Structure formats: structure tokens, C-alpha cells
Amino acid sequence: MVRNAESEPSSNDASASLCDMMADLPPLLLGTYTPKIDAKGRMALPAKFRSQLGPGMVMARGQEHCVYLLPQMEFRRIAMQIQRTSMGNRAAREYLRVFLSGAVDQDPDKQGRVLVPQMLRDYANLGDDIVVIGVGTRAEIWNRQAWEEYLADKEQGYSDIADDVLPAVEF
Template structure:
């Protein structure tokens, strides 16, 4: 399983190309051969998946019932704009203009790794998001993770 780590400040060039940071590229050893997929995030950001991860997501989506309207709507909106990315000889990827417009991304961006995906945020939007950290992060952690018994000793 891919486990991506890090947060990277980057800049898009005038053509919408993003230089993949070398320390991130090292975490994606087969990226040149396998490629990446970029898609809309649930908020106003983009998400980059290694191609194999995207294929797993598509496999899960294909198991959903296409006769249910909500399923069709979800799949339609979730996959809207999904595009393959490939690194050029300089280690850059060209981000689709329509996706950049959707997320309000131009110039400074933040790449924020989460498990097996990379979120792409405009720097301003990401800073605002983090400025809105819950007042009591411990309460949020308890709400989200508190029902899980994470002890290994069986007590």
C-alpha cells in the first residue's frame, strides 16, 4: 500500500504545469511508467491519485448499483473532470485548465499528502482551511476516533 507523506509548497508556471517535488517523486517510484490521475476533491481542491489507486477506486465504483439515482449522480460528480497526468522529461505535470478553474488554483499551490493521495490546494485556500482548525482538536479526535478500541492487549 502506498503511504505518502509531506506537505509541499509549489508554484504553477504560466502554462499550468506543476513541478513534482523530488522528495514526493521518490515516494512514487513507478510514476513515470504508471502515471497519475487528477480529479476534483470534495471541497474546492483537486486530488492526485497514483494510477493503481485510481483503478481501485473505479473498481469499487463499478460495484455500486447503477439503477439507483443517487449512485449515478455520485459517480457522475465524483468522476467529473478526472484526467490522466504524465510527467514530462523535466518532472512536471500539466494540470487541466478546467480543474484549475474549478479549484481556484493559480500560482502558489500546496500539495498535501494523505495516505495514498495528494490534495492540491491554492495556497490561500489551504491557509484559510488550517486557520479554521477546530477550537478543541482533542474533542474532534474523540468524536472521529473515540469509538475505536485501538489497544492491542485485549483489555
């Protein structure tokens, strides 16, 4: 029996298909880093995040008094999602106002540094001692002491709520 090589998918085709799927996914930002904010308000982005965030990114007020650092496409996706519900929903309108009014476009300089605007440093109480964490499709910038307190407070709950948050995921 003669097989036609064009009719059967090869492992190269499967690899190419997987690569295409992965290219469509947003970046996966992971880990904890401890850069410093310099006297001019600049922070060196963790090297692993630089390529994942891309040349244009957005900083915005985050939850629990941190600063979100998002790739532009992810920021736009979130803003569009909120805007779809905002016209008739007062809470969504208010959230959108606060979220967008505190958002700033950022481009890293040649050394991979970004300016953390004073307004966001004040909001998150950021001095020079900070923590940058990867949270999947975004990074968060925290005051180091606030992050350590938050983490210590939430670690027990992390185990307790695993079944509620991840019911279908098996480890």
C-alpha cells in the same frame, strides 16, 4: 540437540516477509509542499511524491474544491468501489459522473512536472500560489489561501474529534 536451519524462520525471512507486505501496500503520501504553477499550467511534483505516485497518475476533482492527485491503481480502486454501488443508487451515479468526467491521466515530464488542466485549475481556483499536501494514498492540490483558511478552521476540531475518528489508536 541439532537444529535444522531450514525449519526455523530466520530474521532475514521475517524481514523479507515484511518487505513483501510493504510492497503490496499503496504509497503513503505525507507532508505539505509549496510548488508554483507556471504560466503554462505546469506544476513540479514534490520530489518525495514522484516515485510514490509512479509514472502514470490521475488528477481529479476533489472534495472542498481541491484537486486530487492519485496513483493510477488507487484511482482505479476508488472508481471500481463507486461503480459497484452506482447502478441502483442515484447519488452514487451522480458522484461517479462528476468524479470521472473531471479526471485526467497525467505523466510527469523529465523535470517531474505535470500539467494541471485548466478545468481543474478553475474548479479549485488555482493560481500560481498553491499547496500540495500528502493525504495518505493521495495528494491534494489546494489554492494556498483556501488551504490556510481550511486548516485554521479545522485545527480545533482536529483535537475535538480525535476520539471519534481514532478510537482504537493510541498515541
